[in-house]
Amino acid sequence: MKKEILIQKWLDGELNDAEFKEFKALPEYESYTKISEKAILFEDTSYDVDFEFDKLKTIIKDRQLETPVKTINWMQPLMRIAAIFIIALAVYYAPIYGETTIVKTLASNTKSIELPDNSKIKLNTTSAIKYKKSNWENAPKVSLVGEALFNIEKGSSVNVVTWLGDMTMSGSKFKVIQRADYFEVVCYEGIVTLIYKDKEITITTDKSFKIVDGETFEEKMNTSDLPTWAKG
């Protein structure tokens, strides 16, 4: 038999007795068998399938534990987007909450307005008031241009701002006329204090205070009648 085939058969463990004798007679016999025997020493006997499998399971489990962290990472951009929306909405709605209420009247037109503290304002023609609902408790403030009758709720006080300055009214009924060169406050009930040229002026019931062309007049008047436009 051809040497190569003989050896290949030996390597495959297929030699019969006769063939094995033939193989044994080869000069390389000893060398081959030694190589074959010693090959076993190159085996890695440390490979333990169960141990390796446990190790693998641990690795996979550890990774799964890390997965929620990944989800959080994924959540982060979502939270950012949500935050942007919230901020955008807040910015969009903020002016409504902090918005200034403006009430205007045209010629031959009057209006009644109720302030957040139930005080009432009657606005004569071509006048306007401006106030903020949102901050009313901290700063009850009404800006006025034109003519208006204020009926301040008892126990409340309101700050009326005109070109002249701030007036503080409490629990009073009064009229303010404020036109280009003319200013008048008529007090029907209670007390009105106002500051004019750093001087505090107090106007009591049935008194009026006028500024005409820079001249100030304080007058006593009969205020039993409200202005005609404010009636009814």
Next chain:
Amino acid sequence: MIKALNTNICEEHVFSNIFKTLSKDVHNFLRYKYGDGLNPKDKVQEAFIKLWDNCKNISPEKAKSFLFTTANNMMLNEVKHQKVVLRHQQIKPKSYTNENPEFLMEESEYMKKYQRALAKLTEAQRVAFLMNRIEGKKHKEIAEELGISRKGVEKRIYGALNKLRKEIDGI
């Protein structure tokens, strides 16, 4: 063996079965081909992790080729011109025999030569030869496992044997 029908690698018992059937083969294949220097055990782990990650996309019958290919590629990524070194067990002097030190020395020398000679084989030769000699696999099995012809396996193993003999015996 692995049941192919109606099974999914994502099922733990299937995965476990595949691991227990194939991991050692993958490990040995990597070792024989690339030596011990590149941590074949780790590569086996990594290959199986990849298999787990892709368990939905790989049918059990494809698992084997996937594992071998993946593990092999992982090795290729690392292998540059690294010398193939296969560790061997030390020949321990047996306390109850009177093996003389000279003999042990010779044996140790022999193994060193053997190791170097193994490194000089081609990858294909080394893999086939060691599968045959260490694991006692028949030529036919090796042919199936490596996806080559039986003739090819015989040629490789025979070629390896002769090359080893020449290297070791210094012919």
